[in-house]
Amino acid sequence: MVSPDLRQRVxxxxxxxxxxxxxxxxxxxxxxxxxxxxxVPSLTQHIFTDVLRGIYDGLQPTxxxxxxxNTHYDDAEEERLVGEFLGQKxxxxxxxxxxxxxxxxxxxxQFDQPVIQIMDLTDDPIDRIVGFSHFQAxxxxxxxxxxxxxxxxxxxxxxxxxxSSGRMKGWRRALEEAGIFNPDLAAVSIVQSTRPEDVPVAPxxxxxxxxxxxxxxxxYLCDLLEREPRLDAMFCNNDILALGVLFEAHARGIAVPExxxxxxxxxxxxxxxxxxxxxxxxxxxxxxxxxAVQEIIKVLEGRDGGERVMDLGVQVMVxxxxxKLETLAGQEM
Amino acid sequence: MVSPDLRQRVxxxxxxxxxxxxxxxxxxxxxxxxxxxxxVPSLTQHIFTDVLRGIYDGLQPTxxxxxxxNTHYDDAEEERLVGEFLGQKxxxxxxxxxxxxxxxxxxxxQFDQPVIQIMDLTDDPIDRIVGFSHFQAxxxxxxxxxxxxxxxxxxxxxxxxxxSSGRMKGWRRALEEAGIFNPDLAAVSIVQSTRPEDVPVAPxxxxxxxxxxxxxxxxYLCDLLEREPRLDAMFCNNDILALGVLFEAHARGIAVPExxxxxxxxxxxxxxxxxxxxxxxxxxxxxxxxxAVQEIIKVLEGRDGGERVMDLGVQVMVxxxxxKLETLAGQEM
DNA sequence: CTGTTAGCGCTTTCAC
DNA sequence: GTGAAAGCGCTAACAG
Numbered sequence: 257m258v259s260p261d262l263r264q265r266v267x268x269x270x271x272x273x274x275x276x277x278x279x280x281x282x283x284x285x286x287x288x289x290x291x292x293x294x295x296v297p298s299l300t301q302h303i304f305t306d307v308l309r310g311i312y313d314g315l316q317p318t319x320x321x322x323x324x325x326n327t328h329y330d331d332a333e334e335e336r337l338v339g340e341f342l343g344q345k346x347x348x349x350x351x352x353x354x355x356x357x358x359x360x361x362x363x364x365x366q367f368d369q370p371v372i373q374i375m376d377l378t379d380d381p382i383d384r385i386v387g388f389s390h391f392q393a394x395x396x397x398x399x400x401x402x403x404x405x406x407x408x409x410x411x412x413x414x415x416x417x418x419x420s421s422g423r424m425k426g427w428r429r430a431l432e433e434a435g436i437f438n439p440d441l442a443a444v445s446i447v448q449s450t451r452p453e454d455v456p457v458a459p460x461x462x463x464x465x466x467x468x469x470x471x472x473x474x475x476y477l478c479d480l481l482e483r484e485p486r487l488d489a490m491f492c493n494n495d496i497l498a499l500g501v502l503f504e505a506h507a508r509g510i511a512v513p514e515x516x517x518x519x520x521x522x523x524x525x526x527x528x529x530x531x532x533x534x535x536x537x538x539x540x541x542x543x544x545x546x547x548a549v550q551e552i553i554k555v556l557e558g559r560d561g562g563e564r565v566m567d568l569g570v571q572v573m574v575x576x577x578x579x580k581l582e583t584l585a586g587q588e589m
Numbered sequence: 590m591v592s593p594d595l596r597q598r599v600x601x602x603x604x605x606x607x608x609x610x611x612x613x614x615x616x617x618x619x620x621x622x623x624x625x626x627x628x629v630p631s632l633t634q635h636i637f638t639d640v641l642r643g644i645y646d647g648l649q650p651t652x653x654x655x656x657x658x659n660t661h662y663d664d665a666e667e668e669r670l671v672g673e674f675l676g677q678k679x680x681x682x683x684x685x686x687x688x689x690x691x692x693x694x695x696x697x698x699q700f701d702q703p704v705i706q707i708m709d710l711t712d713d714p715i716d717r718i719v720g721f722s723h724f725q726a727x728x729x730x731x732x733x734x735x736x737x738x739x740x741x742x743x744x745x746x747x748x749x750x751x752x753s754s755g756r757m758k759g760w761r762r763a764l765e766e767a768g769i770f771n772p773d774l775a776a777v778s779i780v781q782s783t784r785p786e787d788v789p790v791a792p793x794x795x796x797x798x799x800x801x802x803x804x805x806x807x808x809y810l811c812d813l814l815e816r817e818p819r820l821d822a823m824f825c826n827n828d829i830l831a832l833g834v835l836f837e838a839h840a841r842g843i844a845v846p847e848x849x850x851x852x853x854x855x856x857x858x859x860x861x862x863x864x865x866x867x868x869x870x871x872x873x874x875x876x877x878x879x880x881a882v883q884e885i886i887k888v889l890e891g892r893d894g895g896e897r898v899m900d901l902g903v904q905v906m907v908x909x910x911x912x913k914l915e916t917l918a919g920q921e922m
Numbered sequence: 923c924t925g926t927t928a929g930c931g932c933t934t935t936c937a938c
Numbered sequence: 939g940t941g942a943a944a945g946c947g948c949t950a951a952c953a954g
Contacts, residue, residue, distance in 0.1 A: 274699055276676040280616040281947035284930050289613065299638045299645065308632050312659045321673070324657045326645045340654070343609040366607055470862030496859055503864040506839075526829055526859075529803030531836040614931035617946050 283345065290320050292552060293341035293349045297329040301494075303522055303541055304352070307374065310545020311350065318553060320347060327352075329417065329448065335360045342367055348552040354378045354385070355418050370555040372548045376419055377567055386547045386566040390419045393537050393570045394426025397491045397519045400535070400572045402434050404580045406489035406517045408441065412476040412501065413493035414469065415446035420493050421454040423521065427491055428456045440483045443476035473500020474507075477516075489517035489578070495524045498534050502577070518577040532576035540568040616678065623653050625885065626674035627683045630662040634827075636855055636874055637685070640707065643878020644683065651886060653680060660685075662750065662781065668693045675700055681885040687711045687718070688751050703888040705881045709752055710900055719880045719899040723752045726870050726903045727759025730824045730852045733868070733905045735767050737913045739822035739850045741774065745809035745834065746826035747802065748779035753826050754787040756854065760824055761789045773816045776809035806833020807840075810849075822850035822911070828857045831867050835910070851910040865909035873901040 269275075283289045294311060296304040311322065323341060327334040334351070338360050341349065348370040354377075356364065364371050364382045371383035378385060401409050411427045413420050424442070431437035442457040473492060477500075480487050492498035498520030502512060510516050512532055520527050520536035527534035547566060554561055602608075616622045627644060629637040644655060656674060660667040667684070671693050674682065681703040687710075689697065697704050697715045704716035711718060727744075734742050744760045746753050757775070764770035775790040806825060810833075813820050825831035831853030835845060843849050845865055853860050853869035860867035880899060887894055 274696070276672065278617070278678065278947050279673075279676045280613050280622065280678060281930090282949075283613040284611070284617050284932085285947075285949040287930085299641050302635055302638070305632045305635070305638045309659075312632065322657055324655055326642075339609065340612075343612045345611065345613060363607070470859045474862060499859060500862050503862055506864045526803045526832060529807060529833050529836055531839045611931050614946090615933075617948085618931075618933040620946085 287345065289345050289347055291323050291344060291346045292320050292549070293323045293325070293338075293344065293346040295325045295327055295334060295337055295341070295349070295351045297327050297334075297352050299326055302524060303494075303539070306541035307545040307548075310542040310547075311549050312545075313542075314546045314549035314553070320549075320552075331355075331357050331360075335363075338363050347556060348372070350374060350548050350552075351382075353418060354381070356382070370552045372551060374544050374548050376422075377565065379565065381564055384551055384564050384566070386544055386551065386568060388539060388544075388568050388570050390422030391426040391429075393521070393539065394423030394491065395430050396426070396570065396572050397423075397521070397537050398427045398430035400574065401489045401491065401517050401519060401578060402430060402436075404489075404513075404517060404578050406578075406580065407436055408438070408484055408486045409436070409489040409491065409517075410441035410443065410476075410480045410484075410487055411491050411493075412443045412473065412480075412497055413445070414472050414497065415448060416444050416455055416493075417448050418454065421456075423491075423493065425454070425456050438484065441480055441487065443479050445472065470496050470500035470503065473497040473502075474504035475500075477501045477504040488515070489519075491519045491521075493521055495520035495522050495527045495534070495536055498527065498536065498577075499530060502530060502532075502534065513577050513580050517580055519572075523571075523573050528573075528575065530577075535575045535578040536573050538571045538573050540570070543568055620678065622678050622680055624656050624677060624679045625653050625681045625683060625882070626656045626658070626671075626677065626679040628658045628660055628667060628670055628674070629685050630660050630667075632659055635857060636827075636872070639874035640878040640881075643875040643880075644882050645878075646875075647879045647882035647886070653882075653885075664688075664690050664693075668696075671696050680889060681705070683707060683881050683885075684715075686751060687714070689715070703885045705884060707877050707881050709755075710898065712898065714897055717884055717897050717899070719877055719884065719901060721872060721877075721901050721903050723755030724759040724762075726854070726872065727756030727824065728763045729759070729903065729905050730756075730854070730870050731760045731763035733907065734822045734824065734850050734852060734911060735763060735769075737822075737846075737850060737911050739911075739913065740769055741771070741817055741819045742769070742822040742824065742850075743774035743776065743809075743813045743817075743820055744824050744826075745776045745806060745813070745830055746778070747805050747830065748781060749777050749788055749826075750781050751787065754789075756824075756826065758787070758789050771817065774813055774820065776812050778805065803829050803833035803836065806830040806835075807837035808833075810834045810837040821848070822852075824852045824854075826854055828853035828855050828860045828867070828869055831860065831869065831910075832863060835863060835865075835867065846910050846913050850913055852905075856906050861906075861908065863910075868908045868911040869906050871904045871906050873903070876901050 298304055325337040335357050350372045352375050354373055373381050373385040374387055376387045377389050439457050447455050490501050498518050501518050505512050505516050518534055520534050523536040523538035527536045631637055658670040668690050683705045685708050687706055706714050706718040707720055709720045710722050761770055772790050780788050823834050831851050834851050838845050838849050851867055853867050856869040856871035860869045
């Protein structure tokens with residue numbers, strides 16, 4: 257406690273001199289760093305930037321900062337970055353997915369602060385995990401198409417990694433249960449998975465192309481129609497792909513949803529405004545980021561909930577592009 | 590120099606113990622931090638994530654890491670973050686735009702390491718700036734529409750800040766030069782600018798709405814057509830807005846480009862795949878991020894180029910949505 | 923309760 | 939050349 261006058265004068269001096277506390281020294285002296293290390297596989301896909309928004313918003317009221325790393329979907333890079341970040345003694349770590357290398361996992365397990373995996377689900381998280389089931393997402397999307405009366409349902413994905421292969425397996429399972437699975441109806445450009453058996457289609461269905469583009473969507477529809485002219489619906493690995501399929505349908509004069517049902521993935525903003533609007537699987541990206549940091553804050557404050565696996569779920573947002581059965585009158589925006 | 594054997598044994602011990610150098614201590618002892626502070630106003634707009642990609646890619650071969658902050662387009666938050674980041678003694682700073690508060694600018698000027706402003710241009714940068722002219726972008730887009738024969742050219746923007754108002758002024762200037770400027774043809778939802786006089790339209794043209802959405806694009810086209818039925822073209826503040834305009838044109842049966850010319854902004858991937866494909870102004874977002882860190886690396890290595898203002902330019906990518914004059918045969922993809 | 927001092931784990935410098 | 943010692947700017951634990 258000092259006099260307000262002195263307080264004022266000190267503050268003034270501080271401002272004049274331009275004094276800034278050295279946070280490195282502070283971090284070294286105390287053990288707290290107030291830094292959360294965040295590792296994402298990509299900044300290209302808006303999906304991870306939505307997660308980041310949630311993280312930043314959740315961290316806003318705290319004094320925690322973000323140290324962000326981009327692994328570029330590369331195991332080795334992830335391992336390097338985890339090592340580097342851990343050397344910074346962060347207050348917590350957030351990493352994407354569940355496919356860490358054994359060495360990476362070990363480092364993270366030895367780390368004595370909260371570690372949150374995000375964007376996927378497993379019974380055996382490093383510490384805690386908050387995400388949703390990709391299998392369930394693919395399954396629900398495909399079931400929706402089946403219920404709408406579609407029978408020749410394709411799948412399109414620019415590239416297949418561990419998470420999208422989960423969606424793909426959901427697609428396959430739903431079709432197998434209905435007895436209408438056809439492995440020819442998968443259009444996949446690039447497969448990257450540590451376990452190739454994860455991808456439930458024959459390699460003959462693959463062809464090269466860029467990763468995740470609307471142009472690919474157009475191409476996939478062409479390809480699948482060539483293989484199976486009766487194709488009447490598509491579940492797309494992302495919304496941009498779905499938009500591409502829609503554009504190609506427009507260009508070919510195929511009516512959507514009557515002649516072709518389309519389901520996107522992620523439910524990004526653009527799909528609700530297209531004409532016709534697109535059905536899409538809503539993924540809780542923002543919520544995942546927010547929840548991850550909320551859990552971190554809880555643990556750091558000592559009021560740990562103890563929940564290790566947090567499934568935030570997905571939801572099929574039904575719009576005009578799959579309204580085959582219903583009358584469309586008044587349904588479109 | 591030690592024997593390979595000993596080297597091996599030490600490495601083994603290091604791995605077993607799980608030793609990690611404490612980077613805070615290192616930062617404190619040396620003055621080098623190997624951290625680049627990056628401040629962006631938003632992570633929602635993919636535009637800044639493209640910049641980030643450039644930054645990360647440019648930093649890849651170095652040992653520099655990124656400390657990322659999100660100002661949410663808030664001056665006060667920017668000031669807070671600059672102070673906080675500077676306390677970390679980063680090796681360099683990257684900040685977005687040129688509208689820093691005086692106090693923020695002063696802190697950055699006193700900082701003795703490279704400071705790069707990005708995404709805009711000014712003759713008077715804090716240290717260096719790499720970007721492009723938003724005025725030129727708006728001017729070129731509008732000139733292109735005029736040259737294609739359009740005469741009632743509207744402008745649409747979810748929200749107008751310092752940079753988009755530059756585009757808007759370019760739009761206005763081009764129309765004034767052609768003697769066809771009509772202030773009624775601006776559809777703008779939210780204006781946020783320190784200098785309201787920057788926005789070259791009457792306030793009556795504003796109405797509320799979400800920031801940057803395809804649904805807004807649809808609404809803007811409706812609004813402008815109501816105000817001026819002869820409207821025959823639109824320059825949109827971003828590609829998603831342009832997509833919304835295209836969807837609304839579809840829905841209303843307006844032919845694009847014959848009845849309505851559309852130009853987007855940023856040239857994101859999706860516009861080249863739409864049907865018809867959309868003309869858009871390509872902005873060098875990735876290149877800006879890359880160049881910014883290349884400049885930083887140059888300065889840190891002591892081989893400073895001395896260039897303070899780096900204009901990376903923009904380019905109108907002409908596609909089907911503005912091909913009014915030419916024959917369209919064979920032009921569309 | 924205030925003022926002092928001993929480190930935090932490195933890098934750098936200075937003797938040897 | 940190698941090895942010991944002196945800080946970097948703070949925080950925390952101590953004594954007054």
